[in-house]
Structure formats: C-alpha cells, structure tokens
Amino acid sequence: MKNKIILFLLLLGFINIQAQDVRYAHSIVDSLCSPAFYGRGYTNNGDKKAAAFIAGQFEKHKLAKFNNNYFQEYHISINSFSKEMKLSIGKTQLKAGIDFMVSLSSAGIKAEYKVFRIDSSNFKCQTDIDKILKKNLSNKIVLIDKQNITDKEVLEFWKKLKNENTFHSKGIAYINDGKLSWAASDGKQVKDFIKINLLRKALPSKIKKINIDVTADYLQDYATQNVAGYIKGKLYPDSFYVFTAHYDHLGQMGNEVYFPGANDNASGTAMVMDLARYFSMDSIRQDYSIVFFLFSGEEAGLLGSTYLANHPLFPLKNVKFLINLDMLGTGSEGITVVNATKFKDEYQRLVNINKEKGYIKTVAERGESCNSDHCPFYEKGVPAIFIYAMGGEFTEYHNLDDVAQKLPFTKYNGIFNLLIDFLRK
Ligand SMILES: [Zn+2]
Structure with a gap:
C-alpha cells in the first residue's frame, strides 16, 4: 500500500x-x-x-x-491616436475600429470636407484617370469605390495610390466590403493627408461630406x-x-x-x-x-x-x-x-x-x-x-x-x- x-x-x-x-x-x-x-x-x-x-x-x-x-x-x-476620434457622414456617426479606421500615418485633423467620389461610373480607363488628375481636389476628400472596376491600367493606378496621394487632396477614403483591419507600421511616418478605410455596410447611401475629428500625437x-x-x-x-x-x-x-x-x-x-x-x-x-x-x-x-x-x-x-x-x-x-x-x-x-x-x-x-x-x-x-x-x-x-x-x-x-x-x- x-x-x-x-x-x-x-x-x-x-x-x-x-x-x-x-x-x-x-x-x-x-x-x-x-x-x-x-x-x-x-x-x-x-x-x-x-x-x-x-x-x-x-x-x-x-x-x-x-x-x-x-x-x-x-x-x-x-x-x-489615444484621444478624440470621431467620424460622421451627414447624420450617420461611424464607430471607430469597426465602421472606419484611420491610417496611423494621418496627422490630426478636425474639419468637414466635401467628397469627390471615384467609382466605376467615372473611372473606367486611362482617359478617366487623366481627366480626374487635372482637377483641383486640394480641399476635398477623394472617396474611392473600386467595386466593378476591372481595367488593368486603372487597377495598376490604385496600387500606386497605397502610399501616395496622387490627387493632392486633403485625404483619401476607401470603401471596403470586408471587415476592416489596421496596421501600426503606417505610423512611422506622418503624411500630409488623411487616409481612411470605410465599411460599406455602415455608410449612408449618399455621401456628400465627411466630418472628421482626429487627434494625433507623434x-x-x-x-x-x-x-x-x-x-x-x-x-x-x-x-x-x-x-x-x-x-x-x-x-x-x-x-x-x-x-x-x-x-x-x-x-x-x-x-x-x-x-x-x-x-x-x-x-x-x-x-x-x-x-x-x-x-x-x-x-x-x-x-x-x-x-x-x-x-x-x-x-x-x-x-x-x-x-x-x-x-x-x-x-x-x-x-x-x-x-x-x-x-x-x-x-x-x-x-x-x-x-x-x-x-x-x-x-x-x-x-x-x-x-x-x-x-x-x-x-x-x-x-x-x-x-x-x-x-x-x-x-x-x-x-x-x-x-x-x-x-x-x-x-x-x-x-x-x-x-x-x-x-x-
Ligand atoms: Zn500583428
């Protein structure tokens, strides 16, 4: 025993x-x-x-x-970004981290901007690109919806956009269908434009202006x-x-x-x-x-x-x-x-x-x-x-x-x- x-x-x-x-x-x-x-x-x-x-x-x-x-x-x-962060479109207040993500490369900003929308209706080929690049968008946010865009040249153009603000706009906002994700590596360098990802299903049908309030501390x-x-x-x-x-x-x-x-x-x-x-x-x-x-x-x-x-x-x-x-x-x-x-x-x-x-x-x-x-x-x-x-x-x-x-x-x-x-x- x-x-x-x-x-x-x-x-x-x-x-x-x-x-x-x-x-x-x-x-x-x-x-x-x-x-x-x-x-x-x-x-x-x-x-x-x-x-x-x-x-x-x-x-x-x-x-x-x-x-x-x-x-x-x-x-x-x-x-x-540890302070205020708000984003609204008209009366729709979006939820940070779910409905929208702000790239960590963005400087602080508090303003309402008019939106210039780019989608398959006005961005189908190189001629469209050239036309839009001639516009003065310096006081607007370019809202990009890639859905249904299939032209190779146009798709090639998007790739470049990832790190540049080719439109010289106040910012770029992308419409996404899938869940949004975030990266900290973007924050090593603060750029002179704001970059936002938006979740399509959270957005109102008409987007005329985007109201942003972001406080950034470098x-x-x-x-x-x-x-x-x-x-x-x-x-x-x-x-x-x-x-x-x-x-x-x-x-x-x-x-x-x-x-x-x-x-x-x-x-x-x-x-x-x-x-x-x-x-x-x-x-x-x-x-x-x-x-x-x-x-x-x-x-x-x-x-x-x-x-x-x-x-x-x-x-x-x-x-x-x-x-x-x-x-x-x-x-x-x-x-x-x-x-x-x-x-x-x-x-x-x-x-x-x-x-x-x-x-x-x-x-x-x-x-x-x-x-x-x-x-x-x-x-x-x-x-x-x-x-x-x-x-x-x-x-x-x-x-x-x-x-x-x-x-x-x-x-x-x-x-x-x-x-x-x-x-x-
Ligand atoms: Zn990780």
Whole structure:
C-alpha cells in the first residue's frame, strides 16, 4: 500500500512537472488583452505596463537577469491616436475600429470636407484617370469605390495610390466590403493627408461630406523596452537556446477603442512565459541555458528584435538555436515552420517527434521569410526558425475581435509539448 501511495505521488508529481499549463496561458492572454494595457501600444504607457507584468512573472519564476535587469530599453518614434476620434457622414456617426479606421500615418485633423467620389461610373480607363488628375481636389476628400472596376491600367493606378496621394487632396477614403483591419507600421511616418478605410455596410447611401475629428500625437524618441530573462544551464551555461515572441500590439485607435491582440501575439507571449515557468522548475533544469526574449516594436516593423539583435545581451554566436513564436492561438491544421528549408535537421527533428507522439496534425515547412522577430537574428547568422499555428477556427487579425475570450488555443498543449521535447533531446 505504502509503495502504491508513493507511486501515486510520484505519478502525480510527474504529471505536474510534465503538464503544460493552458490555464496559465489563458490567464496571461486575459491579462495582456485587458483594458489596463491599452492594446500594448505606446499610448497610456501600455507597452510599459505589459512589460512590467511580464517581468513580474519572470520574477515569480526566479529567472536570471542580464545586467541586473529584465528590461532592455530602446527608443522609437511613432504616431499615436489615444484621444478624440470621431467620424460622421451627414447624420450617420461611424464607430471607430469597426465602421472606419484611420491610417496611423494621418496627422490630426478636425474639419468637414466635401467628397469627390471615384467609382466605376467615372473611372473606367486611362482617359478617366487623366481627366480626374487635372482637377483641383486640394480641399476635398477623394472617396474611392473600386467595386466593378476591372481595367488593368486603372487597377495598376490604385496600387500606386497605397502610399501616395496622387490627387493632392486633403485625404483619401476607401470603401471596403470586408471587415476592416489596421496596421501600426503606417505610423512611422506622418503624411500630409488623411487616409481612411470605410465599411460599406455602415455608410449612408449618399455621401456628400465627411466630418472628421482626429487627434494625433507623434511620439518622438519614446522609450520602450524588450523583456529578457534566462535559466542557467547545468553543463553549458554559456550556450543558449532562445525562445522569442513579441508582446506589443496595435494600441489604441482613439480614446474609445483599443486592439486586444489575443492571437497576435498574446498567444505567443503566453507560450514563451509558460515555457519559462516550466523550465524554471529545478527538477527539469537543462544542460544548456534557455533564454526568453519578449519584444515590443514588432508591429511597427520588428523594432525591438532588431534592437536586441544589434545590441545583444550575450554574444550571438553562443545561440544554439532560436525559436520565435507568433500567432499560436489555433492549430487544428498544425504548425508552419519558417526557415525549415534552412535548418533541415532541426525541422526534421520536430517532424520526427511529432510523428512519434502525434501532437499535432502537421509540421509544415516554409522557406525564408522576414515576417516576424526571428528575422533580425537570422540575418546576423543566428540559427533561427519561426513557428505559427494554422487553422480556420479563429481568423480575426488586426481588428477589434482578436479577443481573449474567443481565442481557442486548439493545439496549445501539443505545440508546447513538441517544443519541450525538441529541447530535451
Ligand atoms: Zn500583428
């Protein structure tokens, strides 16, 4: 009996040690997506509060610090919208973040402008383009409806418009049929015209004037920070496995809404923090050191990871392997490994472990892509891959519906176990 009890306790302990903790991950995502962090942008110190929260967890798990500090400060310059934001057309008041999005490249503005509409009735071919470009639209907003426009030259012309204000108008407003999305990278440079996306179904039938009230604050040399902690290896403390993820998201769009960013990338942040929790347990300390980097500035253009790659906390040649995690909230279709074709042995190891244990449906390979925080390290010769989850069960992206409550974390346990097996072997 006694033996049985001991066996039972051992099993219990074993299970405890083995267990990835999806509840822990959910609680991290809930916190990071809460209003207290303002969408983890640079307004209301959202980034600093999120970084302090992450550091608090690192402290709890007794992670070691580089230079006596979990934070690595650096500076960014970016536009921001944390104050008034209103847009109305006639009597129709549109909802920020749902019915309209203002590009972060836009300066503050408070005015009512007449609209010049361009659609398939007056914009069918090159002659139409030439005609409209001769008009003086400097006091108007050009409203663009691309529906039913098929001419190749005209479509080519739209592409250019993305970054230029060819009409020299006060602004450009696009009518969209699908859900609107937003990007923080637009905010690196403030342009001299306002760019708006409008949701067709929210618009009144006649649009004569657009009334806009946007307050923008350009944050010059704003101090933000990466968060870093590590667990010292037993045999090779100067050789590092590295897990990375970005904790920043898009922040606020006006004073009424913020982007929660549950899948992008509270999900990856939570897994990195869960891995830190797991590997910090004494009984599973590894031979190699394991480092955890959580970056800000990703959405503005990989700024945090680029800074850390340029100002490493230890020599980058000591990185044994780096795994970046971004968008892990799904998984019904498995994972994709960016740089799999560059690091075939490591990729094959992931495939083999998964074949043996059956954690997830597929471990798909993909070539190089500078689409997340592994990239600045990879470009410096660090062996690095980027893993993201696949699956159509949750598709919200860069909109207000990327919320914690709906994040499925379908294959959280499988992906987590795959990663710890990968490191243990
Ligand atoms: Zn993103």
